[in-house]
Amino acid sequence: MKKMSKFMSLLMVLIMLSMLVPVSALAADNEEFAATEDNAIKIVLVTKEAAAEDAIVTDDPVIVEEPLVTDEIVVPAESSSDTAVVPEQPATTEINTAAVPDESIVTQMASYLYLMQNDVMIDVIAANTGADYSYDAAANQLTLNNFVGENMFVLSPADTFKLLLLGTNILRTDSGFAVNVYGNMNSSGTGTLIAEGLATENLMGGGINVIGNLVIDSGSYGIVAAGFENSSSAVGILTGYNDDIITPGNLTINGGTIDIAAYNSDIGGAFGLFAFGDLIVNGGNIDIFTNSPTSYSRGIGAYDKLVFNGGNTTVDSITDTGFAEALYSYNTITINNGILDLYTSGASANALVAEGGIYINPSYGDVDLNASSLYLEPLVTKDFKQPHYSSSNPKTGVDTTAMDALVAGIMIFTLIGFSFAASKRGAKA
Template identity: 40%
Template sequence: MKKMSKLMALLLVVVMVLMLVPVSAFAAEEVVEEPTLVVLEVEGAPVDEVLNTAVETPVVETPAVEAPAAVEPVVEAPAVETPVAETPVAETPVVAVAEEPVVATAADEGTIEVKAVPALGLWRDAVTFIDVLLNTVGADYSYDAVTNALTLNNFVGKQVEAADMGSNFSMILKGTNVIANADGCAIDVVGNLTMGGSGELTAVGSQSAIHVMDGDLVLNDGDYELFAIGNVGDVAAVDVENGDLIINDGWVDAEAVNMGTGGAWGLWADNDLVINGGDIDVMTDSVSGQSMGIGAGDDTIVKGGYTTVKSTTETGVATALYAGSWVVIRDGILDLCTQGGVNPLAIYGAEGVWISPCYGDVDLTASCLYLEPYCGCHWKHSKSDNPKTGTQDMASDALMATMGLLALMGMAYLISKKEIKG
């Protein structure tokens, strides 16, 4: 019983002690041991001072050791380029595209050649136009693209015009054709033109009956009545600019009358004019300009045929056969005569005149000449009334020719009007 009471008293004391201990003491999981105080004996210092200073635990400041650049290199992030978040583009299928062709410029390879567009048309009057390349067949005309030939068959109209039709472009005449243009050229062609056929052509123009530019004009055969009458600038029955005029055969009557101050030319070519044959009759008349029957900017060459020229002027210069370079007469008969103006000449060559010895002696200062080869050289033809070195009165011829030309233009105009009404 005593033991029990002691035990109970002991338990009571323990409980009371436990009640005095803070709860936090029981919460700590670790028991922190109180640091042992180490007393250091410092020489010359009383023990109390040492104890007093030693109580404060010295704060050992860890020096901030700056890593030298070499010791702690700045490791640059490899130039991992921050990938630009490119919006993914759906890959277009690779298509083989031919490289753009290199266009040669004029500076690289000279002038660029531009392909010309051919054109061919007929004017029936001042308002009615026919595009022959679109309408290849009509009542009085037709065009064959294979042979590149325009056929006129009893055509009556104001003008035929063509451009860049090719080197083999030709015009074939059938029946009786009348073309009259009081405002310019009856036939106007850019490029080469070859004419021929069994038909006839009457062409009247205020500037030219036939005008060819940048090409050659070749007359193979056919019957031609060609008239130019005007009073502004120069007029020419046949005018070939920047090309040759070649007459192989046929009947060619050409008249040019200028009532103004310009010149009147019968047959003219800027380059060469060559007569190989045919029957050619030319008449020109001017007031004060040059009256020239047959002429060329380069050479005028006669190889055959029968050629008659009558050129008159009032105060200008009259020449029957003219050349800017050489006049060459090899064969054929020539009946040449000029009258009026200053020093009219039957033949004039700027660089010279060559005439076959078959013609004998020729007076190149004469205003009129009749040239015919000796029968021993070639053949004999009955002489005209124009003596070899003589002169001939042609005033009446010029007047009659002018009146006839005016009448012809009026007739062509009436025929054109009649065709339009019909």
């Protein structure tokens, strides 16, 4: 009886505990599992309404399924700022995030990655190594080594896609962009990428299109973008634009050599570099030529801030009856440092155009903001033994004095004398 009473006591305790647990808690796991399956993974892009008549923008969220780019570059005609001159802008925008231990960082491979070569589509994720390419899934990095083909298509929304260039790589297409990336991208290497694209009636065309942020650290890039009758915009490198939807897409150039030629004979216009976000040049060598006889011929532009912190930039933008602009922004232009050689010509030609204002570091001296062409280089400070006068000459920072001219003349005659003596000595030998 004692054993039975102990058993009954234990049984009563278990019954009382079970009565304390709500029935809803027992079904929580099942409901959570069902809710998870009902929610499909979707990528939604939301944009602001444009203010211009030519802007084709919607306020409705759009679900993007494929990284395809169509139509023309369209931007609002009005700026949110009426300030003529803005204060100095920071070199970069810092994002404060919590520190994450290295062991918790996990790189996710691209969702899909295709290369077109000889009209054959190569599934790089399935066949991650070829004679002229290789893909490191753990690093989400594609290496091109003397690859020759037509297109590259990448979908990598979870992690930054990395492109490493070795050798000379060529991608040429007659429809759209040679490089299409949906997600963020970083490009670097010691090699070269030649990317050429053609705009069509329904597709913008050119070299590189990244629907996200693009960072160029190194490498050489030869970009050609062309458009003809009834075509959309011809753009060398474009970030943050997809099917009439403006998304945050910054372009940052830290180094490398970038040569771009863009031509469009129709109203779509020709553009060298354009970011639907911030465009920041920290270094590198950039050489851009754009020509659009009847439309927009624009060298380097940004929907938000356009900032120069260094580098050597040359822009040559021409038109006949359209608009030629070397640097332009629908927000602000800030020139903190670097060398810029800006040339425009045509019926309406301006070196600098910014709706939100223009800031140029005082080290450049006085700058005519309405000029059609400008050569900008910070004034150089030098110490000389003889007195020199200050100058606005951007290349030297000083005037040439009469004493300098005399010294230079003596040096020239001295060199001539040495050359004559050496020739005589050689003749006697």
